Amino acid sequence: MNKYPSNNKPILEIKNLKKSFGNNHVLKGFNLKLFEGENLVVMGKSGSGKSVMIKCLVGLMEADSGVIRIKENDITVLGQAELDLLRTEIGFLFQGSALYDSMTVRENLEFPLRRHKKKLKMEEDTDTLVVEALDNVGLKEAIDLMPVELSGGMKRRVALARALILKPTIILYDEPTTGLDPITAKEIIQLMRGIQEKYGTSSLIITHDVDCARVISNRIILLVDGINYAEGSYEELIRSEDVNVKAFFKQ
Amino acid sequence: MSKAANQKLKLGIFVMLSTLLLVSALYFIGNRQNLFGKNIKLHALFYNVNGLQLGNNVRFSGIDVGTVSKIAMNNDTVIRVEMSIRESIQTHIKKNAVATIGSDGLVGNMIINILPREGITMPVVSGDTIETYSRIGTDDLLTTLNVTNENAALLTADLLKITTEIVEGKGTLGMLITDSLLADDLRQTIVQLKRSSVAANQTLAELNAYFKEVRQSESVANLLLTDSVSGEKMKRIVSNLEFSSDEMVEITAGMSQVIDDIKESDGALNYLTNDKDLVRNIDSTMINIKESTRRFNENMEALKQNFLFRGYFRKLERQQKRDEKKQTREDRN
Amino acid sequence: MATSLNLISRTITFFEEIGDITLFAIRYFRAILMPPFEFKELLRQCYILGYRSILLVGVTGFILGLVFTLQSRPTLMEFGAESWMPSMVSISIVREIGPVITALICAGKIGSGIGAELGSMRVTEQIDAMEVSGTNPFKYLVVTRITAATLMLPLLIVFGDAIALFGSALVENLKGGVSFTLYFNKVFEALSFSDVIPATIKSFFFGFAIGLVGCYKGYYCKKGTAGVGEASNMAVVYTSMLLFVIDFIAVFVTDIFFEV
Structure with a gap:
């Protein structure tokens, strides 16, 4: 694993991203490049703007200024239809799984397909796709359960299956291990690695869980005060003499 | 999938049922308002x-x-x-x-x-x-009553003139008495007065009967005498009319008696002429007649003022004027 | 000083909220006219909002008719006017009490339900997840719910009115020995189109208000579980207020158009 995967252009790029809520300047010029096949971890304390950054990335929030480029498309200027199409390239694992409570696991997984299956010209049967996705996370037997009947870890897996169902090339993880016990967290991390190996996806992971970062990261960006404070591999950062960096990794 | 179908079925039944309720309610209301039924x-x-x-x-x-x-x-x-x-x-x-x-x-x-x-x-x-x-019919009754009343007034005026002449001693008393033409005139007048009084009485009786009928058949009472106040007033007026009419009949009878006396007692002419009492008697009788006619008139006027009959009397006046004009034209010819 | 400032800021917030709700309504009308249409979800919402409220509306309506008749009986009997019972009850229920009570019940059930559901979906990022999945959550969640509420409420109100009249007829039947046929004959004699039609038109607006406010409060729910509770609570409060305002306007307009 090379430190800076230098193979040509980044698949995802953020330049000088700024976002504020009233007088609260959350992001003050954040930069990021995600290369193909890479697992990039963005770390930072709660409220440091990680979630805001990732939401700007998929167009759930509008940035005040800055450029966000995904596969050569500037998402800030895209129309709704084009944005929707681009979003099929991105899987998004939400912090609290965000499974639709009123739907069964099957319906949850079918949901992204209902608009995109034709557009993406997916040949496979909807059922086949759903079963395959569930098989990937090892939860085939839960297909007709409701989300309330699932444990936290199972929910996270189903959510992961849902994020993967359109076979995206980029996966965004928003705090994939929060709220889970360490063992389940480890299982999820293993799953993430397995998926990355199987499909060759690029991942952007947001977390404040150092263990998670250590296991999965190729590269880590430390987000402090709305800017990239430090950048490097886990080993590099853990050896850093900087006070802030040290404080972060000590936990 | 069967769950969704089941939901659709239930929803469909509910929607149909409620719509049916609404539509049938509207239909029944319309039915009551005769919107859909046949009408004339x-x-x-x-x-x-x-x-x-x-x-x-x-x-x-x-x-x-x-x-x-x-x-x-x-x-x-x-x-x-x-x-x-x-x-x-x-x-x-x-x-x-x-x-x-x-x-x-x-x-x-x-x-x-x-x-x-x-x-x-x-x-x-x-x-x-x-x-x-x-x-409806009240018109006829009222016409008769009015004519009678006017006749009575006219006749009374004649009588008054005659009695005045008697009292004032225009010409001689003897002339008055001997002048059979005049006496005949007087008698004629009195007979007419009597007749018209009877007619008036009759009309009043009819009117009375009519009002009684009105009172009996409630539905009609509702329409004419919408409020009982004006009904009461009407009743009072009619009874007044009746009263003065009775009076008139009585007085006329008295007059008639006097005249008859005059005629029959041919020899007692002097007695008559000298008997101031008789003349005074005639005079007071005449005054009585005048008085009762006036009252009759007053009541008639009140009747006219009553809103129920106002329109009718106005019509009558116009009719009268027209008749008068016709009359004068005919006279001229 | 502090209180007056507070009052001013509250007033401003109030008007901002009204403006927001209006914009939300405009957005609804725009969204409903443009494809894609979420028919399946609309049907599902009609089932949830309409069919699932039948029992509640039916029971309340029945008790309403029952109690209303029982309470009015002694007074009417005092005047010897029991025969007016069907007309009095039917006109009050069809024109006013039925629609308003049913709408308030539905504001409590449907409005708070929508507020809580959308609120928790917002808080747990389900709405974001939908957006990312290429489904317009406004169309999928809001448009379907408001439309379903607008369509279902008139039906629920008709249903509730019918049950209430049945309850009233039952009392008259048991206590006054009036046959159902006679009772309903009297009812239809007393009612006119100008009683039924304005009430029905009004009930569409009631439904729209319930859906609109519930969705608005839920869709813009504040973060956290407290936010969800507030959203559902405020949905009921605002809806109830709005219902009375609509009712007032409706009576006003009805007066102009139906009383010649």
């Missing part, structure tokens, strides 16, 4: 509809048979009311039926009452105009 149209002309409104009920002998469907001014004074009547009731309403406006219940909704009248006539057909109350 009847018209009636009124001078005053007393706040009748569209949609007010129309009753035939007390049964709801339809609603008021149109109210429009025909001309300055006449209002045409169109009624929507259930077709099933058509055969029962005869052409001589009478429409009147009355009020109904505590709240005072106005209604139209259609009342059957005696006599055999054809049933109405759609578009017919039926009579309304204000045009």
Whole structure:
């Protein structure tokens, strides 16, 4: 694993991203490049703007200024239809799984397909796709359960299956291990690695869980005060003499 | 999938049921308002509809048979009311039926009452105009009464003139008495007065009977004497009329007696002429007649003032003027 | 001083909220006219909002008719006007009490339900997840719910009115020995189109208001579980207020158009 995967252009790029809520300047010029096949971890304390950054990335929030480029498309200027199409390239694992409570696991997984299956010209049967996705996370037997009947870890897996169902090339993880016990967290991390190996996806992971970062990261960006404070591999950062960096990794 | 189908079924049943409820409610309401059933149209002309409104009920002998469907001014004074009547009731309403406006219940909704009248006539057909109350028979009665009254006044004036002459001793008393022409004149006048008094009495009796009838048949009472106050007043006026008329008859009888006395006692001419008492008697009798005629007139005037009859008297006046003109023209010829 | 400032800021917030809700309504009308249409979800919402409320509306309506008749009976009997019972009850229920009570019940059930559901979906990022999945959550969640509420409420109100009249007829039948046929004959004699039609039109607006406010409060729910509770609570409060405002306007308009 090379430190800076230098193979040509980044698949995802953020330049000088700024976002504020009233007088609260959350992001003050954040930069990021995600290369193909890479697992990039963005770390930072709660409220440091990680979630805001990732939401700007998929167009759930509008940035005040800055450029966000995904596969050569500037998402800030895209129309709704084009944005929707681009979003099929991105899987998004939400912090609290965000499974639709009123739907069964099957319906949850079918949901992204209902608009995109034709557009993406997916040949496979909807059922086949759903079963395959569930098989990937090892939860085939839960297909007709409701989300309330699932444990936290199972929910996270189903959510992961849902994020993967359109076979995206980029996966965004928003705090994939929060709220889970360490063992389940480890299982999820293993799953993430397995998926990355199987499909060759690029991942952007947001977390404040150092263990998670250590296991999965190729590269880590430390987000402090709305800017990239430090950048490097886990080993590099853990050896850093900087006070802030040290404080972060000590936990 | 079967779950979704089940939901659809339940939803479908619910939607159909509720829509059916609404539609049938609307249908039944419309049915009640005779919007969907077959109807005939009847018209009636009124001078005053007393706040009748569209949609007010129309009753035939007390049964709801339809609603008021149109109210429009025909001309300055006449209002045409169109009624929507259930077709099933058509055969029962005869052409001589009478429409009147009355009020109904505590709240005072106005209604139209259609009342059957005696006599055999054809049933109405759609578009017919039926009579309304204000045009029924009272006209004739009142005409007679008025004429009688005027006659009485006229005759009394004649009598008065004669008695005045007697009292003033115009010419000689002897001349008065011996002048059989004059005496005949006097007698004639008195006979006429008597006759007209009897006529007046008769008319009053008729009027009385009529009012009694009014009181008996409540439905008609409603329409004429809408409020009991004016009904009472009418009754009083009529009884007054009756009273003064009786008086007149009595007095006329007295007069007649006097005249007869004069004629029969041929030899007692001197006695008569000298008997101041008799003359005074005649005189006071005449004054009595005058008085009672005046009262009769007053009552008549009151009757005229009563709003129910006002229109009628006005019409009468116009008629009279016309007659007078005709008369003078004929006289000239 | 502090209180007056507070009052001013509250007033401003109030008007801002009204403006927001209006914009939300405009957005609804725009969204409903443009494809894609979420028919399946609309049907599902009609089932949830409409069918699932039948029992509640039915029971309340029945009790309403029952109680209303029982309470009015002594007074009417005093005036010897028992025969007016059907007309009085039917006109009050059809014109006013039925729609308003049913709408308030539905504001409590449907409005708070929508507020809580959308609120929790917002808080747990389900709405974001939908957006990312290429489904317009406004169309999928809001448009379907408002439309379903607008369509279902008139039906529920008709249903509730019918049950209430049935309850009233039952009392008259048991206590006054009036047959159902006679009772309903009297009812239809008393009712006119100007009683039923304005009430039905009004109930569409009631449904729209319930859906609109519930969705608005839920869709813009504040973060956290407290936010969800507030959203559902405020949905009921605002809806109830709005219902009375609509009712007032409706009566006003009805007066102009139906009383010649």
